[in-house]
Amino acid sequence: MDSIYILINETYKILFLLIPVLVTVAMIVWLDRRVWAFVQKRRGPNVVGPFGLLQSVADALKYIFKEIIIPASSNKVIFVIAPIITMTLALVSWAVIPFSENLVLADINVGILYLFAVSSLGVYGIIMGGWASNSKYPFLGAIRSAAQMVSYEVSIGVIIINVLLCVGSLNLNDIVLAQQNMWFVVPLFPMFVIFFISALAETNRPPFDLPEAEAELVAGYQTEYSGMMYAMFWLGEYANILLMCAMGSILFLGGWLPPVDSEIFAFIPSPFWLIFKILFLFILFALIKAIVPRYRYDQLMKLGWKIFLPFSLIWVILTAGYLLYFNMLPGQI
Amino acid sequence: MIAHAVFFYLFSFIAIVSAIMVTAARNTVHSVFFLILDFISISCLFIMIGAEFLGMIMLIVYVGAVAVLFLFVVMMLNVAQQKNQWFGSSKSSSHIPVGLLVSLIIFFELIIVIGGWKYKPDLLDSKTIIISETTTNTHSLGNVLYTDYIHLFQLSGMILLVAMIGAIVLTFRQREGLKRQSYISQISREKKDGVQVVEVPNNKGVKIDV
Numbered sequence A: 001m002d003s004i005y006i007l008i009n010e011t012y013k014i015l016f017l018l019i020p021v022l023v024t025v026a027m028i029v030w031l032d033r034r035v036w037a038f039v040q041k042r043r044g045p046n047v048v049g050p051f052g053l054l055q056s057v058a059d060a061l062k063y064i065f066k067e068i069i070i071p072a073s074s075n076k077v078i079f080v081i082a083p084i085i086t087m088t089l090a091l092v093s094w095a096v097i098p099f100s101e102n103l104v105l106a107d108i109n110v111g112i113l114y115l116f117a118v119s120s121l122g123v124y125g126i127i128m129g130g131w132a133s134n135s136k137y138p139f140l141g142a143i144r145s146a147a148q149m150v151s152y153e154v155s156i157g158v159i160i161i162n163v164l165l166c167v168g169s170l171n172l173n174d175i176v177l178a179q180q181n182m183w184f185v186v187p188l189f190p191m192f193v194i195f196f197i198s199a200l201a202e203t204n205r206p207p208f209d210l211p212e213a214e215a216e217l218v219a220g221y222q223t224e225y226s227g228m229m230y231a232m233f234w235l236g237e238y239a240n241i242l243l244m245c246a247m248g249s250i251l252f253l254g255g256w257l258p259p260v261d262s263e264i265f266a267f268i269p270s271p272f273w274l275i276f277k278i279l280f281l282f283i284l285f286a287l288i289k290a291i292v293p294r295y296r297y298d299q300l301m302k303l304g305w306k307i308f309l310p311f312s313l314i315w316v317i318l319t320a321g322y323l324l325y326f327n328m329l330p331g332q333i
Numbered sequence B: 001m002i003a004h005a006v007f008f009y010l011f012s013f014i015a016i017v018s019a020i021m022v023t024a025a026r027n028t029v030h031s032v033f034f035l036i037l038d039f040i041s042i043s044c045l046f047i048m049i050g051a052e053f054l055g056m057i058m059l060i061v062y063v064g065a066v067a068v069l070f071l072f073v074v075m076m077l078n079v080a081q082q083k084n085q086w087f088g089s090s091k092s093s094s095h096i097p098v099g100l101l102v103s104l105i106i107f108f109e110l111i112i113v114i115g116g117w118k119y120k121p122d123l124l125d126s127k128t129i130i131i132s133e134t135t136t137n138t139h140s141l142g143n144v145l146y147t148d149y150i151h152l153f154q155l156s157g158m159i160l161l162v163a164m165i166g167a168i169v170l171t172f173r174q175r176e177g178l179k180r181q182s183y184i185s186q187i188s189r190e191k192k193d194g195v196q197v198v199e200v201p202n203n204k205g206v207k208i209d210v
Helices: A002-039 A055-065 A076-096 A111-121 A123-132 A136-167 A172-177 A189-202 A227-251 A270-291 A297-325 B002-024 B028-048 B052-076 B091-119 B121-125 B137-145 B150-171 B183-187
Strands: none
Touching: A002 A055, A002 A076, A002 A227, A002 A270, A055 A227, A076 A111, A076 A123, A076 A227, A111 A123, A111 A136, A111 A172, A111 A227, A111 B052, A123 A136, A123 A227, A123 B028, A123 B052, A136 A172, A136 A189, A136 A227, A136 A297, A136 B052, A172 A227, A189 A227, A189 A270, A189 A297, A227 A270, B002 B028, B028 B052, B052 B137
């Protein structure tokens, strides 16, 4: 009886986290298109509902009622599994995101490694979808995407090491609490910039959206997908973008901490601070999409391996040297 | 405790079945996917015994990087279409003795390792393995790795570095006639290098040295 109670309680908590995330993902698509249109002096989606807010609901309804087409020559099992994997992995990582000191679904010791591991698994949804479609455009898109994501993961990993040197713990709540005096964006500003650009590449956002460069590859790995399966890829992609924004705000912008520790800011509950920061980073993502032209593939690889990786490695040495010299290394046991 | 046992047997079952399927799958790409499933369930087992750091590193290194390279190689070499003929074909039986030999050696090695553990219980009590309740296992791992075993740790890093450089040297080839972009030469290019204004006499043309 006790275990059933725990089961119901946990399910309730998970739903309480996942349903807002899914709704936010739907709304964020609308925000993305609005910001994009705003920069280009267009109106954007403004017809369905007030300010076009219900546009995503209309889109979702359209996808649900469309026919799912599975190509005859495709590898059917993997073709169906691929969008499910993308979607699941994008949602599963929200379990460790702390919304306040106590408001976290799973407060695990290796939270940041978990986030990193799950985001590195995200490449499989794409590569499986591309391969199982058994068609040349999806395959090329998948290969490109996998190479790109693996490359930029390396620099994200090194950037995480930078932050961990300053924190001395892998727990996400400890990372947030270590920023009470100063957000890490101040001392580690170059790392924040590199993290932001790597996050763009990791989530296949413009200017690094080569996997789905429509001029060359139709729609990349999702060319053969239709209906709800396409929508799942699409939702997973946006959930991943939100997750990268959350990761950026936890690592560099102080997570759920208010900007200054004062009475006025304490009035707003801490989950809202995290949400504000995520939204801020997401609007930056959307602005970048509108203003920067797409990179060429060799430039993308050069940027990842020859510029970001050495630079962040040098920064690791600098951070470690600084902390050691001034005797500021955390977590001495 | 029952839930623990249920999950343990679930993950072990998945691990063993997918390990068998790696060799039994007809399609090479399917084999790699089963290998990935195997890695994931093994890392779940790691997490269940409390070695969360090892489990996560297993996910990041093996699933996130190594298996992607496997997939790349398998997809690029186009062995996906070749049918795996280990089962159901008589001419492939020449592989079986070698496979049996290797697996027998591994089996005996495992027996030796587990036997040593079984008959020498103080192996666990040696001074470097301190399982403490207060520190996380990432901390205790780091404490051992960077103090007592620092030389071995550095040495293994050097071996990996040498292997990496060796792989690069072996596969690197300079291709002829490859056009490369150099940001410095593009940025430092000025008007006088690219544009030349010439007076052209009528009906005579002009010769520009390029």
